[in-house]
Amino acid sequence: MSNLSRNSVAAILVMLLAGTVSFAQSSGEATYKTKCQMCHGEKGLADSGAGKSMKVKPATDPDVKKMSEAQMIDAVRNGSGKMQPYKDKLTDAQIKDAVEYFRTFTK
Template identity: 35%
Template sequence: MPGQYHDDWSVLLKRVIGNIVGKSVLYLVLVVGFVSATRAQNAAEKLYKAKCIGCHAADGSANTKAGRNTGAHDLRLPDVQKETDATLIGIVTKGKKKMPKFEEKLKAKEIKELVEYVRGFSNKP
């Protein structure tokens, strides 16, 4: 058939282009997601350094003078890490014992990001 060869190439070309476009969109979504996650991680790290490092130390160990004086918890320990996000968010928001409350100093989103950041301490010795 005279038009069959052209039609086969046309269908093949459409499939190839569709495949390329589909993969490009997927790649773009993955890159944007990774960049967003990295930015959130960086923002949470900056927030931790600004608000928490004085008592909890850079590594979450609470091995600082203020941490020892206030009885700050080692954020790396299983007892802390096993707490639910809601519990940790509540502690950061309302404070606990000598830990100050941050409900008026931080947005709810920032507190949630801090809790997610602290979860990363469970993987460190």
């Protein structure tokens, strides 16, 4: 096996592990990275391919910045626009932690 494909196998394994581990821990960062980052971007700027194609607003957008934590939790629990509801997929604690992590990008 070449080094390149060995590295990609390792990377896939790490991603699978990270996905499983995030259920066990309540770290907002881990939840954000596995569940939210693909659309909202590493720094909340929605600069990923999916974020751009779904026209996700960056965390620094005035409309996003003015939202309270409770409003954001509500958007994630019940869905917002093209974002699916997460209330059946994540616990309330996981949603709150992920939103708190997302809010660090609005500052």
